[in-house]
Amino acid sequence: xxxxxxxxxxxxxxxxxxxxxxxxxxxxxxxxxxxxxxxxxxxxxxxxxxxxxxxxxxxxxxxxxxxxxxxxxxxxxxxxxxxxxxxxxxxxxxxxxxxxxxxxxxxxxxxxxxxxx
Amino acid sequence: xxxxxxxxxxxxxxxxxxxxxxxxxxxxxxxxxxxxxxxxxxxxxxxxxxxxxxxxxxxxxxxxxxxxxxxxxxxxxxxxxxxxxxxxxxxxxxxxxxxxxxxxxxxxxxxxxxxxx
DNA sequence: CTTCATTCTATAGACACTCTACACAATGAT
DNA sequence: ATCATTGTGTAGAGTGTCTATAGAATGAAG
Numbered sequence: 001x002x003x004x005x006x007x008x009x010x011x012x013x014x015x016x017x018x019x020x021x022x023x024x025x026x027x028x029x030x031x032x033x034x035x036x037x038x039x040x041x042x043x044x045x046x047x048x049x050x051x052x053x054x055x056x057x058x059x060x061x062x063x064x065x066x067x068x069x070x071x072x073x074x075x076x077x078x079x080x081x082x083x084x085x086x087x088x089x090x091x092x093x094x095x096x097x098x099x100x101x102x103x104x105x106x107x108x109x110x111x112x113x114x115x116x117x
Numbered sequence: 118x119x120x121x122x123x124x125x126x127x128x129x130x131x132x133x134x135x136x137x138x139x140x141x142x143x144x145x146x147x148x149x150x151x152x153x154x155x156x157x158x159x160x161x162x163x164x165x166x167x168x169x170x171x172x173x174x175x176x177x178x179x180x181x182x183x184x185x186x187x188x189x190x191x192x193x194x195x196x197x198x199x200x201x202x203x204x205x206x207x208x209x210x211x212x213x214x215x216x217x218x219x220x221x222x223x224x225x226x227x228x229x230x231x232x233x234x
Numbered sequence: 235c236t237t238c239a240t241t242c243t244a245t246a247g248a249c250a251c252t253c254t255a256c257a258c259a260a261t262g263a264t
Numbered sequence: 265a266t267c268a269t270t271g272t273g274t275a276g277a278g279t280g281t282c283t284a285t286a287g288a289a290t291g292a293a294g
Contacts, residue, residue, distance in 0.1 A: 009215055009219045011219075011281065012130060012281095013250085013251075014127075014130065014279085014280070015129065015223065016281075017280095018227075019226050022226055022227055023226070025233045031242070032241065032242050032243080038226055041225055042223075042225050042226050045218060045222035046226070049281075049283080050242090051245080051246090051284080052281050052282065054244055055244090055281085056280085057243095059280090073241075073242075075242090075290080077288095077289060078241095078243090079241085079243080080242085080243075101126050101162060102126045102162075103220055103223070105126065105159040105162035106132065106136075106159075109140070109155055109158050109159050109163070110139055110216070116142045127252080129252095130251045130252060130279085131251070131252095133252075147272090148271075148273095149270070149272080167272075168252075168253060168254065168255080168273090168274080168275090169252045169253070170272095171272065171273055172251080172274085176251090190270075190271075192270060193262075194259090194260060194261060194269090194270050194271055195261090195271075196272085
């Protein structure tokens with residue numbers, strides 16, 4: 001029998017910003033919702049810890065990729081809604097491209113060639 | 118005209134071990150050769166700095182995934198040849214699977230769905 | 235009305251890894 | 265001798281995720 005696939009995998013450093021920005025492309029959202037969306041869409045493979053999430057959001061805001069306003073969530077709690085800025089969209093495109101390139105490079109190295117010892 | 122593709126991309130933290138182990142699947146090699154092989158196979162996209170390479174090799178050796186012997190390189194210089202150990206092979210399989218899983222998860226989140234704002 | 239679970243934001247500190255920059259040794263060529 | 269090349273190595277900075285902890289605000293239960 002095959003080993004069961006991992007139910008969770010750690011984030012690689014530098015990928016969280018991309019995930020958050022990509023999620024905000026669907027529209028404004030608060031931190032909690034962003035984390036849950038990423039977890040759901042990734043089939044529970046990615047789980048964003050709050051200790052990573054909020055620093056990341058503050059980072060992105062400080063750099064101007066996103067901005068925030070306090071509002072009320074659907075559940076009636078106060079929540080900070082984040083939305084992509086125009087520079088943020090450009091940054092997302094660039095980050096996405098960097099990811100694709102890196103993933104392709106990894107694929108090139110990992111690819112079996114039949115020459116292995 | 119399209120923007121030219123990046124000629125180099127930084128390593129994501131945690132991926133170097135996998136690249137090194139994968140390279141050693143071709144057979145024993147010294148540090149310098151490992152770095153050059155990765156760079157070549159990745160079409161120059163990945164460039165391994167010596168300040169990353171040697172700590173990584175020492176790490177892998179300390180954990181028993183690889184072992185080393187001093188020999189002479191083809192160019193006649195002294196060089197430390199590394200080779201995969203048996204546990205190292207198992208570790209490579211596991212690390213590779215973790216990478217595939219992570220890359221798949223990233224793909225799921227990044228994938229365009231047509232619902233974006 | 236007071237307890238409790240839930241939702242949501244936040245920070246501190248530990249930890250791990252890659253990077254830049256620098257240093258050094260040994261060989262072969264000129 | 266001098267020099268470029270090959271090859272190994274370390275120090276320190278920087279970055280970003282993790283665990284652990286805290287607390288505010290709301291609605292529900294008793």
